[in-house]
Amino acid sequence: MGLFLSGVVSILGGISLGGFAAAWTFLYPLPAISGGVWSPSVAVLYLLGLALVGVGFLLVHLECARALRAGWGGLSRALAWPLLFRGAQEPVPPPTVVAAAAVTIFNTLGLVFGAAVIVISILEILLPGVGLDPLSAKNMIYFFGHVFINATIYMAVVAVYEIVPEYTGRPWKTTRIFAGAWSVVLLFVMAVYPHHLLQDTVMPGWALVVGQVLSYGSAVPLVAVTTFGLLAYLYRSGARLDLPASLLVLGVAGWTAGVMPAWVDGIIVVNKVMHNTLWVPGHFHMYLILGQVAMVWGTLLWLARGSSGSGLGRSDRLLFGLYLLGGAGLTLGFLVAGASSVPRRWAVHDPAWTVHDLPGVFFALLILVAACGFFAKALPGLVAAGEERRA
Numbered sequence: 001m002g003l004f005l006s007g008v009v010s011i012l013g014g015i016s017l018g019g020f021a022a023a024w025t026f027l028y029p030l031p032a033i034s035g036g037v038w039s040p041s042v043a044v045l046y047l048l049g050l051a052l053v054g055v056g057f058l059l060v061h062l063e064c065a066r067a068l069r070a071g072w073g074g075l076s077r078a079l080a081w082p083l084l085f086r087g088a089q090e091p092v093p094p095p096t097v098v099a100a101a102a103v104t105i106f107n108t109l110g111l112v113f114g115a116a117v118i119v120i121s122i123l124e125i126l127l128p129g130v131g132l133d134p135l136s137a138k139n140m141i142y143f144f145g146h147v148f149i150n151a152t153i154y155m156a157v158v159a160v161y162e163i164v165p166e167y168t169g170r171p172w173k174t175t176r177i178f179a180g181a182w183s184v185v186l187l188f189v190m191a192v193y194p195h196h197l198l199q200d201t202v203m204p205g206w207a208l209v210v211g212q213v214l215s216y217g218s219a220v221p222l223v224a225v226t227t228f229g230l231l232a233y234l235y236r237s238g239a240r241l242d243l244p245a246s247l248l249v250l251g252v253a254g255w256t257a258g259v260m261p262a263w264v265d266g267i268i269v270v271n272k273v274m275h276n277t278l279w280v281p282g283h284f285h286m287y288l289i290l291g292q293v294a295m296v297w298g299t300l301l302w303l304a305r306g307s308s309g310s311g312l313g314r315s316d317r318l319l320f321g322l323y324l325l326g327g328a329g330l331t332l333g334f335l336v337a338g339a340s341s342v343p344r345r346w347a348v349h350d351p352a353w354t355v356h357d358l359p360g361v362f363f364a365l366l367i368l369v370a371a372c373g374f375f376a377k378a379l380p381g382l383v384a385a386g387e388e389r390r391a
């Protein structure tokens with residue numbers, strides 16, 4: 001936690017006080033050669049912050065790996081491989097263990113590549129001439145970034161596996177298909193990252209083809225298993241969904257929907273036209289606001305709620321509706337703008353583009369209002385839980 005927080009402070013300081021503007025992609029050699037916009041020491045501060053956050057997460061994953069080994073006798077057993085390959089395992093690990101094992105492995109690798117490229121970038125600033133092949137650097141950065149953002153959503157899904165059974169009364173089971181889907185994800189999530197580099201004509205053609213083809217195979221099994229699993233568990237279960245459970249269900253729906261525009265953009269011929277438009281922010285905002293962040297809100301509200309089984313009250317319906325309307329409006333607005341060729345990553349917009357921007361601002365405000373409402377609902381429960389712990 002200390003490493004993470006000090007890293008965040010460095011990153012925020014580098015951006016808001018130092019004016020660092022090379023974005024999360026910190027593409028080599030941009031941090032070192034800013035054209036006078038920010039000083040080299042600010043670039044070091046930002047990169048150091050990233051490294052601290054990365055080391056903090058690495059420790060979390062190493063601790064997770066230790067616990068999985070201690071509890072399940074090894075990572076392959078935690079991945080339910082005896083069940084997957086031989087049809088037998090006693091006891092079968094719960095879905096959370098399978099997911100945690102997969103994420104632990106691939107995100108540890110992602111973090112190691114990220115840490116390596118960050119350290120070399122810092123060295124390049126301090127000792128110019130260290131020399132780093134820019135294409136290798138870009139590959140390492142996108143491997144790290146792609147793997148990390150996938151890890152955040154794959155760990156958020158754990159909340160659905162753990163909390164939804166409380167409402168349906170049906171425990172979420174690790175089946176052979178479930179274990180298989182997670183093992184496919186474990187391999188494919190790492191192999192598909194070149195889909196971020198489809199516009200780099202200097203990349204070897206085979207790597208880009210792998211990026212395109214495996215992108216179809218990467219998310220499909222997991223999304224299918226989780227979405228169909230959720231529908232099957234909910235069907236005729238008599239579950240009375242309250243606000244936390246509704247947000248978790250929305251999270252799976254938004255994740256599934258948000259993956260669709262990414263598949264479209266993962267096709268090389270489409271990517272050439274669409275990748276530098278607002279289509280891409282449309283994809284990842286949908287996947288995050290209506291997917292991962294909805295699951296995080298659901299988990300927070302579930303932790304903070306008093307008695308269970310209260311159903312959806314009037315204010316719950318209102319807040320949920322605002323969040324859904326705001327999220328859908330904002331992200332569909334991005335997609336429409338992208339489909340109309342409005343470019344992304346521009347600080348200033350041409351007057352013709354603001355047609356799409358204005359409704360986007362309105363929908364973003366709805367999300368903010370709903371988020372304040374969620375927080376206000378969660379606060380009393382969190383305070384009470386804190387007092388209980390102290391007593």
Ligand SMILES: [Cu+2]
Pocket residue numbers: 146192193195196
């Ligand atoms: Cu990706």
